[in-house]
Amino acid sequence: MSRAIVITGGSRGIGRAAALQAGARGWSVAVNYVRDAAAAEEVVAGIAKAGGKAIAVQGDVAEEADVLRLFDAAETAFGPLSGVVVNSGVVAPPSRLADMDLARLRRMFDINLLGAMLTAREGARRLTQGGSIVLVSSAAARLGGPNEYVDYAASKGALDTLAIGLSKELGPQGIRVNSIRPGLIETDIHASGGQPDRARRLGTSAPLGRPGRADEVGEAIVWLLSDAASYVTGSIMDVTGGR
């Protein structure tokens, strides 16, 4: 089977870590980004330096045409695909649902859910030789995100449900589908939600006593992509330090 994958949001944070780890272990990687071309090119260069193959592809996962173009570019560069990491996601500043406006809810569900569905759909269409789809959900899916972001939590809960249903749909085609729920991981996402110190501040409350690192989530993603996880599908895996 080919070893070529698409990672949405591969330019920074968890997606970046997964891209570098997969690239160093022999996968060819299409690194999607939406705005930060320099960060995506840095990931591509890092993979090339480790002896791997990668391309950077700009695209907004909430736009169907962009998602199709991303997968076309990956197939043109590497041939048939064997893995998809559905990773792109956003948060918004803390708010109660009563105070959330429609624009915020639309953006949250357009990127985190519709974008994930479109990306997973292309995986379902294009992993013609079988393979693995990894959905990056969040511990918020079971914690609920009260007073901060029930919208984000609900979008991630939907991804866990998608993993269950899609794994049953695609199992007969040899495509495994799993969800990963990171806990408090030190990345830029917290600053983008107006709480740059969130992972550091709350991470100490995890049983392991600290926030997680992007590479610790990347390891779990790469394992689910790999043949080492050949009998794992429909799973929802916490990577939370026990939180």
Ligand code: NAP
């Ligand atoms: P991050 O550091 O903010 O990186 C987000 C990535 O997604 C970037 O590569 C960004 O591209 C890309 N992106 C954002 N909007 C996009 C769009 N519309 N289309 C395509 N790409 C887009 O985030 P992260 O912390 O690594 O989070 C990655 C995933 O893990 C998300 O789904 C998040 O919900 C989930 N997660 C994170 C944590 C945590 O504590 N960090 C916990 C649980 C779950 P640019 O570089 O071009 O902006």
